[in-house]
Amino acid sequence: MDSVVSRLLAAGETEPRRGRDPVNLPMIRNWLEAMGDRHPGYELFAPPAMIQVWTMRGLSPGAPDPLQEMSVALDEAGFPNVVATDSEQVYHRYLRVGEEVSVRSRLESVTGPKRTSLGEGWFVTTVSTWFCDDEPVATMRFRILKYRAMSGSSPVAATPLKPVITADTAFFWDGITAGELRIQRCGECGALRHPPGPACPRCGALKQEHTVASGLGTIHSFTVHHHPPIPGRRAPYVVGLIDLAEGVRMVGEVRGPRPVKIGDPVRVFFDGGLPVWRPDLPIVEPWTLEVTPTMIISTALATRDFQDVHHDRDAAARRGNPDIFVNILTTTGLVQRYVTDHRPDAVVRGISIRLGTPCYAGDTLTFTGTVVSGGEIAIVGRTARGVHVTGTVGVAS
Amino acid sequence: MISPTCAIAGIGATEFSKDSGRSELRLAVEAVRAALDDAGLRPSDVSGLVTFGMDNNPEIAVARELGIGELRFLSRIGYGGGAACAVIQQAVLAVAAGLADVVVCYRALNERSGRRFGRAIASPDPDSGWHHPMGLATPAAMVAMVAQRYLHEYGAVPDDFGRVAVAMRRHASTNPYAWFHGRPITLDEHRASRWISEPLRLLDCCQESDGAVALVVTSLSRARDLPQPPAVISAAAQGSGPDQFVMTSYYRPQVASLPEMGVVARQLWEQSALTPADVRTAILYDHFTPYVLMQLEELGFCGRGEARHFVADGGIELGGRLPVNPHGGQLGEAYIHGMNGIAEAVRQVRGTAVNQVPGDGPVLVTAGTGVPTSGLILV
Numbered sequence: 013m014d015s016v017v018s019r020l021l022a023a024g025e026t027e028p029r030r031g032r033d034p035v036n037l038p039m040i041r042n043w044l045e046a047m048g049d050r051h052p053g054y055e056l057f058a059p060p061a062m063i064q065v066w067t068m069r070g071l072s073p074g075a076p077d078p079l080q081e082m083s084v085a086l087d088e089a090g091f092p093n094v095v096a097t098d099s100e101q102v103y104h105r106y107l108r109v110g111e112e113v114s115v116r117s118r119l120e121s122v123t124g125p126k127r128t129s130l131g132e133g134w135f136v137t138t139v140s141t142w143f144c145d146d147e148p149v150a151t152m153r154f155r156i157l158k159y160r161a162m163s164g165s166s167p168v169a170a171t172p173l174k175p176v177i178t179a180d181t182a183f184f185w186d187g188i189t190a191g192e193l194r195i196q197r198c199g200e201c202g203a204l205r206h207p208p209g210p211a212c213p214r215c216g217a218l219k220q221e222h223t224v225a226s227g228l229g230t231i232h233s234f235t236v237h238h239h240p241p242i243p244g245r246r247a248p249y250v251v252g253l254i255d256l257a258e259g260v261r262m263v264g265e266v267r268g269p270r271p272v273k274i275g276d277p278v279r280v281f282f283d284g285g286l287p288v289w290r291p292d293l294p295i296v297e298p299w300t301l302e303v304t305p306t307m308i309i310s311t312a313l314a315t316r317d318f319q320d321v322h323h324d325r326d327a328a329a330r331r332g333n334p335d336i337f338v339n340i341l342t343t344t345g346l347v348q349r350y351v352t353d354h355r356p357d358a359v360v361r362g363i364s365i366r367l368g369t370p371c372y373a374g375d376t377l378t379f380t381g382t383v384v385s386g387g388e389i390a391i392v393g394r395t396a397r398g399v400h401v402t403g404t405v406g407v408a409s
Numbered sequence: 410m411i412s413p414t415c416a417i418a419g420i421g422a423t424e425f426s427k428d429s430g431r432s433e434l435r436l437a438v439e440a441v442r443a444a445l446d447d448a449g450l451r452p453s454d455v456s457g458l459v460t461f462g463m464d465n466n467p468e469i470a471v472a473r474e475l476g477i478g479e480l481r482f483l484s485r486i487g488y489g490g491g492a493a494c495a496v497i498q499q500a501v502l503a504v505a506a507g508l509a510d511v512v513v514c515y516r517a518l519n520e521r522s523g524r525r526f527g528r529a530i531a532s533p534d535p536d537s538g539w540h541h542p543m544g545l546a547t548p549a550a551m552v553a554m555v556a557q558r559y560l561h562e563y564g565a566v567p568d569d570f571g572r573v574a575v576a577m578r579r580h581a582s583t584n585p586y587a588w589f590h591g592r593p594i595t596l597d598e599h600r601a602s603r604w605i606s607e608p609l610r611l612l613d614c615c616q617e618s619d620g621a622v623a624l625v626v627t628s629l630s631r632a633r634d635l636p637q638p639p640a641v642i643s644a645a646a647q648g649s650g651p652d653q654f655v656m657t658s659y660y661r662p663q664v665a666s667l668p669e670m671g672v673v674a675r676q677l678w679e680q681s682a683l684t685p686a687d688v689r690t691a692i693l694y695d696h697f698t699p700y701v702l703m704q705l706e707e708l709g710f711c712g713r714g715e716a717r718h719f720v721a722d723g724g725i726e727l728g729g730r731l732p733v734n735p736h737g738g739q740l741g742e743a744y745i746h747g748m749n750g751i752a753e754a755v756r757q758v759r760g761t762a763v764n765q766v767p768g769d770g771p772v773l774v775t776a777g778t779g780v781p782t783s784g785l786i787l788v
Contacts, residue, residue: 173531173546176538206660207539233561233664235545235553236607242529242546248604251545253554253659261660263543263554274561286542 016085020078020119028114028143029075031066035107039065039314046307046314047342049349051356057106060360061348063142063150064341066107067115068316078119079156082136086158091133093331096340098137098155100364102406104148111144120153129246133159161332172244172284180210183222185285193225193280193287195260206260227280228292229254232261234272246369246398254278254289264289269382269390269404296354296381296389301346303395305373308336315341325373337370338377343393343401350379351389351405358407361387365403371395411646411680415501416632416639417787419448419625420752425588425743428522429619437466437517438474440621448625449636450511457482457512459499461492461746466517482509486647488655490694490777491669493747494785498645500626510627516748517621525617540657549614549697551656552779553606556699559665560608563714565702567608571599572720573698574612574740580727581737584763588616589741613698615739622748624755640758640787643771644680648672649781656779667700670707670775673784678709681771681786685709688786689770690757691731692750695738700778701725705733708773727764735764747776754787 033039035058043062044054051059058066069080083094107113117140124134135157142150177185187194196208199219203212211218234252241247252266264280266272268291277292301307305325312322317339320327328336338346344363352358371377375395382390387408393401421443423429423436431439445452452475458468459482468483482503486492493516500512520526529546532538545551559565578594581587594612602611632639650668652661661668678684685708693704702716710731711719719725725733736742736753743749754772756762776783 173529173541175542176533176535178535181535181538207536233554233558233659235550235557235609236604237544237547237550237553238604238606240528240547242544243531245544249544251543251550251554253558253664263540263545263657263659265544274558 436621444623457509462487493776495783569717577740581741646676
């Protein structure tokens, strides 16, 4: 395998490989229909998230590319399974119907063996550039994990650690149920306090009352938890120590589009009976879709991805999956749809995503988004299994 | 006030391992017997037993197995590793009050092969209910929250934590009793070790160990008649700070500080009439590297936020201004909840340590950090 890696690294970029068809309306319409994307702008121009589709190999492989060669080498080295983990696409411009696209790829890195939640494996990263004639029109950094499935591994215990509710703390948890973040307030001197207790440390009164917090705060400190596994949670995740606007501190998970910093403003929401914090930024209305076998198969075919795990449940099961699952080109397409449904006028400049837990047939997928800046929207797609995708979409209006 | 009326007259331990293959009670019995042998005493001489609130071995069970007979003093101290030096203080109080002649302090645990402290558990403690359900459920994560703030406030970087780990592993590398004997690490290895809870990496966290340590406390006059040179207890202190929690004292104005260790430090200096400059070597509780930096500051060995310079200048190395944990600490030797550190302090006083620090100055020992804690000065 080492020799394959060094040969591919030395070889650099491949010769251009032409797509089977020019950019064409029937494939665009198939793609839009499968994605459920009703954006009116794609009659002359192709959806940018289709870029990879134009040069997919389909069922008739031609000249080998670095990704394919590394896949074969890792198959032989005993890492037969594959998942795509990252896709960072940059679109220099939209493609017009009729344009001919070719692609050149190079191997960027091969790292491993790494222990992952799926099993031991290697990350293979390639960089592709698409051209119309000599003009680069899009680039993509693409990462896959080639792995051997863990044997006899036990799934993460599903039951999260429960709050400890006592006579002194019940008001806080009743508040969560009521959609309020409550802070203990002394009924005598008015002092605020968290965590709560039966007495007021300031005046000694045993007169517990509460006030409802504004839900705004800043990050005083935080940690990103990686190991060991915590019941009911998927690592890595961020836990913050939040300075509430009211002057008390509180610990809670922070979910957001980017690494947090001390001092970041955050706002509370409630999930799973717990207060959770997110960056205090404008949000994109959430979008929920039911992931059916039909949707998985039609989008896989519309993206010219004929990997068996996206249409053949028996094949998916043989590779350790409960069902067929959404391919990464489709996740990219759904991310684009989520953003352009919200901002129909936006020109999509790039989509960078990282995949987490697979999205299987029967799952309910919910996208949430945050407007990080005028040109950047951060998205998260979750199913009941965990975070399926996180990423950012670069837009220009 | 503790005056130097008592001494540690015997130390005993099992081997330190990842799988003792024996019950915790048996480890306790082996360590207590070894400590008594070291002190030249018999089980029948023992009138008191003290251990940690977390220890699974009842005093009466240890007494039964060793044939100690009657006990006149039984005591336990809570708050995990914060108890380490406080159990000695309990023994001193009992001996000084005339309640007991010989008190043995012990701690025995199969912490690697049995219940691993590093794992998350569902605790019924109301205080933990503000942290565990939110995903902050392991000691490393709880320390990481403080460590991140420490980095922020003082402009320190994770390498500053790494240098502590490197020093401890270097010390352990020449200690045949250490789990990491012969296995020093480099700063690059620290940087490459996997994240546990950012900003803490694997090599910032002490090991999980199986083993037991026991220490025999008796009056100074009796200790002088025993075979070993007495390690005189010059100071023994316990402390908790304002708004104290166990590992999660996040609700104080200063999160990146250890005021409970300040409470202990002030008492140690006052009781002993010593100053930080007098200390020959310090055994600092090192379950996680950031707290070694913060202890150096809290104990007065350097100013607030300056420990990283002290460490980068080699201050904690053998031959440095203040050699810290010559045995390799809990990062290098074993994690026996701080009790192996007290045994090392006794060896340093006796002059029998494998990495002996020259001189005859006092030896300082601290107990668990981030919790109500304790400390000792031995001379």
